[in-house]
Amino acid sequence: MKLKKKIPLIDQHDKFGFWGGKFGGSYIPETLKKPVDDLTKEFSKLRKNKSFIKKRDFYFNNYIGAPTRFIKLENLTKHLGGAQIWAKVVSDANGGAHKIYNATVHALLCKSMGKKYIVGDTGAGYAGKMLSMAAKKFGLKCKIFMGAKDIKRQKPNCDAMKKNGAEIVPVITGSQTLVDAVSECMRYWVSNCDTTHMCVGSTVGPNIFVKICGWSTAQISRELKKQIKIQFKKIPKKIKLINCVGGGSSAYGFWSEFIDFPKSQIELVGVEAGGPKNSKLHAAPLSRGAKLGVLHGAASYVCQNNEGQINETESISAGLDYPGVSPIHCFLKDTKRARYTYATDEDALNAYKLVTKFEKLNPSLEPSHAFAEAIRIAPSLEKDTVIIVNSCGDAKKDRDILKKRLGKRI
Amino acid sequence: MINPINLAFNNAKEEKRPALLTYTVAGDNTKKKSLQILKSISKDVDICEIGFPHNTPIADGGQIQTSAYRALKNGLKISDVFEIVKDFKKSKNSKPVILMGYYNMIYQYGENNFIKKCKSSGVNGLIVVDLPWPENKGFAKKCETKAISFVQLLSPTTSKERLKNIIKDSHGMIYYISMLSTTGGKLKVSPKQILKNYNKIKKIDPKKNCVIGFGITEKTIAKLRSADGLVVGSAICKEITRSLNNRQNPVTNVSKVVAKLRNKIL
Numbered sequence: 001m002k003l004k005k006k007i008p009l010i011d012q013h014d015k016f017g018f019w020g021g022k023f024g025g026s027y028i029p030e031t032l033k034k035p036v037d038d039l040t041k042e043f044s045k046l047r048k049n050k051s052f053i054k055k056r057d058f059y060f061n062n063y064i065g066a067p068t069r070f071i072k073l074e075n076l077t078k079h080l081g082g083a084q085i086w087a088k089v090v091s092d093a094n095g096g097a098h099k100i101y102n103a104t105v106h107a108l109l110c111k112s113m114g115k116k117y118i119v120g121d122t123g124a125g126y127a128g129k130m131l132s133m134a135a136k137k138f139g140l141k142c143k144i145f146m147g148a149k150d151i152k153r154q155k156p157n158c159d160a161m162k163k164n165g166a167e168i169v170p171v172i173t174g175s176q177t178l179v180d181a182v183s184e185c186m187r188y189w190v191s192n193c194d195t196t197h198m199c200v201g202s203t204v205g206p207n208i209f210v211k212i213c214g215w216s217t218a219q220i221s222r223e224l225k226k227q228i229k230i231q232f233k234k235i236p237k238k239i240k241l242i243n244c245v246g247g248g249s250s251a252y253g254f255w256s257e258f259i260d261f262p263k264s265q266i267e268l269v270g271v272e273a274g275g276p277k278n279s280k281l282h283a284a285p286l287s288r289g290a291k292l293g294v295l296h297g298a299a300s301y302v303c304q305n306n307e308g309q310i311n312e313t314e315s316i317s318a319g320l321d322y323p324g325v326s327p328i329h330c331f332l333k334d335t336k337r338a339r340y341t342y343a344t345d346e347d348a349l350n351a352y353k354l355v356t357k358f359e360k361l362n363p364s365l366e367p368s369h370a371f372a373e374a375i376r377i378a379p380s381l382e383k384d385t386v387i388i389v390n391s392c393g394d395a396k397k398d399r400d401i402l403k404k405r406l407g408k409r410i
Numbered sequence: 411m412i413n414p415i416n417l418a419f420n421n422a423k424e425e426k427r428p429a430l431l432t433y434t435v436a437g438d439n440t441k442k443k444s445l446q447i448l449k450s451i452s453k454d455v456d457i458c459e460i461g462f463p464h465n466t467p468i469a470d471g472g473q474i475q476t477s478a479y480r481a482l483k484n485g486l487k488i489s490d491v492f493e494i495v496k497d498f499k500k501s502k503n504s505k506p507v508i509l510m511g512y513y514n515m516i517y518q519y520g521e522n523n524f525i526k527k528c529k530s531s532g533v534n535g536l537i538v539v540d541l542p543w544p545e546n547k548g549f550a551k552k553c554e555t556k557a558i559s560f561v562q563l564l565s566p567t568t569s570k571e572r573l574k575n576i577i578k579d580s581h582g583m584i585y586y587i588s589m590l591s592t593t594g595g596k597l598k599v600s601p602k603q604i605l606k607n608y609n610k611i612k613k614i615d616p617k618k619n620c621v622i623g624f625g626i627t628e629k630t631i632a633k634l635r636s637a638d639g640l641v642v643g644s645a646i647c648k649e650i651t652r653s654l655n656n657r658q659n660p661v662t663n664v665s666k667v668v669a670k671l672r673n674k675i676l
Contacts, residue, residue: 016545025545026542026545027513027540027541027542027545028540028542029468029469029539029540029542029563029565030542030543030563030564030565030567030568030587031469031565031566031567031587031590032567033542033565033567033568033572034567034568034569035567173475173479174465174466174479179466183466183467183468186468186469187468187469187470187471187592190468190469190590190591190592191590191591191592191595192590193567193590194567194590291518292517293514293517293518294512294513294514294517294540295466295514296466296468297468297540299517302514304514304518306518307487307488307515307518308464308488308514308515308517308518308519309464309465309482309515310465310466310514
């Protein structure tokens with residue numbers, strides 16, 4: 001299994017859609033074959049179309065607000081006394097998280113295919129919120145599938161979705177979190193694929209959805225590469241790009257421009273959700289040795305039992321609370337290009353406390369997992385090492401959880 | 411030797427009626443009960459589809475989801491599914507068995523092991539909901555060498571070109587999904603339209619036995635009786651749920667429903 005250079009990772013799959021011969025694919029019911037094929041054709045056509053790219057860039061610049069900031073966290077760096085810590089503040093993006101890139105591109109695709117309805121899944125509610133924003137912007141009718149447990153814990157984002165005119169469909173099956181929301185959304189699409197477009201909220205699902213999402217979030221690293229060159233004159237010798245990984249959309253977007261660099265120069269570090277400290281449940285299939293399995297239309301490492309039943313997961317962060325992970329991250333893991341680890345709920349909360357104490361930054365619980373790893377490794381590293389954390393979401397949505405766990409009003 | 415699935419269709423044709431296929435979930439609501447249900451309905455059924463329950467079923471509607479969760483909650487394992495089949499096949503009125511489920515369970519079991527176990531338990535056919543053509547070619551071949559029928563699925567969205575290719579690669583039986591829906595949806599297409607599509611499939615290869623499934627109930631089954639076979643699943647799962655809720659015996663209730671279904675297509 002080997003990575004190719006100069007070809008975007010999203011395109012390094014075989015004719016059946018597998019990365020590294022075994023990750024990804026399209027395990028879908030027959031009914032979805034045609035809509036998936038149609039979408040595949042449309043996307044491959046549009047991504048080469050100059051006026052579509054122009055349109056995308058127009059909305060990325062003027063609607064999402066590109067570029068998002070790249071800043072040094074001076075106080076945190078000083079406090080930890082090791083490597084420099086920087087942040088790519090992707091939460092500057094319209095709506096407060098990276099999910100807006102994928103949502104905007106899907107809304108544009110939906111329009112160009114002449115469909116009027118768009119549906120999507122959401123965990124933390126950001127994918128749903130952004131899809132509802134994009135739907136409103138482009139005049140589409142929008143339905144969001146969300147686990148009942150997540151609706152309760154991410155209320156601010158639900159309020160936003162409703163305000164944007166989207167219908168939230170509560171999912172009460174299984175663990176009532178993201179995994180069930182994705183299943184229910186796919187079922188809805190099976191029944192309505194003739195009139196409706198489906199947006200998968202991360203780099204997961206059948207091959208084409210991994211590609212579209214990765215193509216959309218890649219904006220993050222395109223911006224970052226330019227910003228690094230401006231800031232440091234050239235790409236520094238030792239960089240660590242740290243990103244949280246649930247489905248893996250922000251991590252892929254954060255890394256895509258840097259995958260061809262040698263590992264010794266740019267290390268890619270993915271941080272999964274380890275769940276509560278003493279719990280057996282987690283949402284960390286890559287770093288805790290889950291087996292390869294098929295979930296939601298793709299083969300990836302999946303938290304599951306011996307029989308192939310999908311395990312329940314547990315994490316304080318709804319956005320990372322998912323038993324599977326993107327096939328492209330499985331590929332990056334097995335080719336050893338990226339390193340994956342996990343942070344517990346407590347690690348993430350402590351990281352949140354420390355970052356907000358020292359910096360004017362308010363990362364949500366998802367990137368707080370990434371900050372936990374940065375805080376852990378920074379003190380023992382040299383000052384010329386540049387750690388960059390993707391602060392991919394804003395903590396406004398987490399106010400209820402943070403208040404409960406930290407007694408803090410944000 | 412003629413394949414038992416084909417034989418079942420031949421028998422039905424001789425009686426000038428479509429074959430009746432039922433779908434029940436193994437272990438719903440317990441291992442014992444689901445076996446009793448199979449044994450009790452089999453006199454009225456031509457082919458039994460048995461679902462191996464998965465907890466992330468992306469193509470099943472509410473009724474079958476409920477049945478699957480119920481079976482899993484009661485601790486059903488894949489080894490139990492094979493035991494149920496084995497026991498059923500030894501019984502008096504046993505019928506050909508088609509196992510139906512999601513690919514991950516086969517994947518975890520190992521394709522070859524799974525097929526071997528199917529063979530030794532007496533399974534005659536397999537339907538894998540999320541393993542479409544052409545991705546299923548390799549697995550279908552493996553089934554064929556062990557004389558297990560791999561049932562290809564077709565849907566209203568399947569293009570003409572694709573229909574031809576899939577039918578060409580199919581074994582004795584093919585399954586036409588009546589409409590764009592998960593299992594158990596309300597029939598939103600007229601039976602006339604469904605049969606029109608069905609006839610297109612038959613025209614491509616009249617020798618293959620084609621069954622229609624999804625949304626078939628006591629109310630709609632008679633109108634589709636010109637097909638080679640008809641599958642009823644959710645309506646049965648619903649009856650099990652109803653019986654349990656009313657503290658009645660699902661075995662007798664389901665048997666009554668199946669007998670009624672059979673009467674409608676005689």
